[in-house]
Amino acid sequence: MDDLDRRLLNLIQDDLPLVAKPYRALADALQVSEEDVIARLSRLRERRVIRRLGAIFDSRRLGYQGVLCALRVPAEQLEQAAAVVNSYPGVTHNYLRDHNYNMWFTLLAPSPAALAAKVREIRERTANEDMLVLPAKRVFKIKVNFELDGV
Amino acid sequence: MALSELEKKVVRELQEGLPLVSRPFAVLAGRLGLSEDQLLREIALLKEKGIIRRFGAAVRHQDLGFVYNAMVVWSVPETRVDEVGKVFAGFKEVSHCYERATAPGWPYNLFTMLHGTDEGRCRELAGRLALAAGVDDYRLLYSTAELKKSSMKYFLEPDEGTGG
Numbered sequence: 001m002d003d004l005d006r007r008l009l010n011l012i013q014d015d016l017p018l019v020a021k022p023y024r025a026l027a028d029a030l031q032v033s034e035e036d037v038i039a040r041l042s043r044l045r046e047r048r049v050i051r052r053l054g055a056i057f058d059s060r061r062l063g064y065q066g067v068l069c070a071l072r073v074p075a076e077q078l079e080q081a082a083a084v085v086n087s088y089p090g091v092t093h094n095y096l097r098d099h100n101y102n103m104w105f106t107l108l109a110p111s112p113a114a115l116a117a118k119v120r121e122i123r124e125r126t127a128n129e130d131m132l133v134l135p136a137k138r139v140f141k142i143k144v145n146f147e148l149d150g151v
Numbered sequence: 152m153a154l155s156e157l158e159k160k161v162v163r164e165l166q167e168g169l170p171l172v173s174r175p176f177a178v179l180a181g182r183l184g185l186s187e188d189q190l191l192r193e194i195a196l197l198k199e200k201g202i203i204r205r206f207g208a209a210v211r212h213q214d215l216g217f218v219y220n221a222m223v224v225w226s227v228p229e230t231r232v233d234e235v236g237k238v239f240a241g242f243k244e245v246s247h248c249y250e251r252a253t254a255p256g257w258p259y260n261l262f263t264m265l266h267g268t269d270e271g272r273c274r275e276l277a278g279r280l281a282l283a284a285g286v287d288d289y290r291l292l293y294s295t296a297e298l299k300k301s302s303m304k305y306f307l308e309p310d311e312g313t314g315g
Contacts, residue, residue: 012208018191020174038171045171051209052302055165061202062154062162062305068251086299094299097222097292104222104292108303132254140248141240
C-alpha cells in the first residue's frame with residue numbers, strides 16, 4: 001500500500017460523489033487517471049482492505065431490529081458454537097472477548113417476532129440457556145467511517 | 152416507516168456493491184430497469200431520509216493498524232446516563248456509544264467501542280473516559296479473535312436466517 005492508496009482510502013471512507021462517473025471525480029481530486037483509481041480500488045478490494053464499496057444502511061430505518069448477544073462457551077465447544085452462531089445471515093459481527101461471557105455477536109432480524117425466534121433458536125442450537133440479549137435503548141454515537149449495521 | 156417496493160429493489164441492488172467500471176450507476180440502473188439519472192436521484196433520496204447512512208467504502212481496520220478493539224462496558228446510574236453518554240460520544244477515539252438494557256448478572260448499561268493500536272492504549276483511554284465522566288464501575292473486554300464480520304443483506308429472504 002503506497003501513499004496514494006492511503007489517500008484514496010481516506011477519500012472513499014467519506015461519501016463517494018453521487019455522479020455518473022464517481023471514480024473520475026475521485027481521480028480528479030487525487031490528480032491521477034480514472035483508470036488508475038479503478039485499478040487501485042480493484043486491488044484493495046481483492047486484498048480485502050476494502051470490504052465493501054457502496055451503500056451502508058441504517059438497519060433501523062429499514063425496519064430491522066437488532067440486539068447484542070453474549071454467550072458463555074467452554075473452550076472445547078467454541079468451534080461448534082461459532083459455527084451455529086455464524087450460520088445466521090443476521091449475525092454480522094462475532095468476536096471472542098476476554099470475559100466469562102466470551103462470545104459476543106450482533107443479531108439483526110426484520111421484525112421483533114423474527115428476532116425473538118432467532119434468539120430462541122440460537123439458545124437451543126448451542127444448548128446454552130445463559131445468553132445475554134441486550135437491545136439498544138439509545139444511540140449516542142456511531143462514527144460514520146467505521147462500518148456498522150446499526151445494531 | 153415502510154419502504155416502497157422500488158426502494159427495496161434499490162437497497163437490494165446497492166448492497167451488492169458498486170461495480171468498478173467507469174459508469175457504475177448505469178450498470179446497476181440497467182439491472183433495475185431505471186435510467187442512470189433516476190437511480191442517482193433514488194440514492195440521493197435514500198440518503199436524505201437517513202436510510203443510507205453513508206455511500207462509500209467499508210475498510211478493514213486490522214489492515215490499517217487498528218489492531219485492538221476494546222468494548223468498554225460501564226455501569227452508570229440511570230439518572231446520569233444522558234450526561235455520561237454525551238461525554239463519551241465527544242471522544243474522537245470512541246467509534247460507538249450505546250445505552251443498552253441490563254440483565255440479571257449484567258449491570259453494565261453503557262457500551263463504548265474503542266479502537267487502538269495496542270491494549271495499553273485502549274486501557275489508558277478508558278481511564279481518561281472514566282475520569283472525564285466520573286464513572287468508576289467499568290470493564291474492558293478485548294477482542295481476542297474475530298469470528299465473523301460481514302455486511303448485512305436486507306430484503307433477500309422472507310424468512311431470513313434459518314441458520315443455513
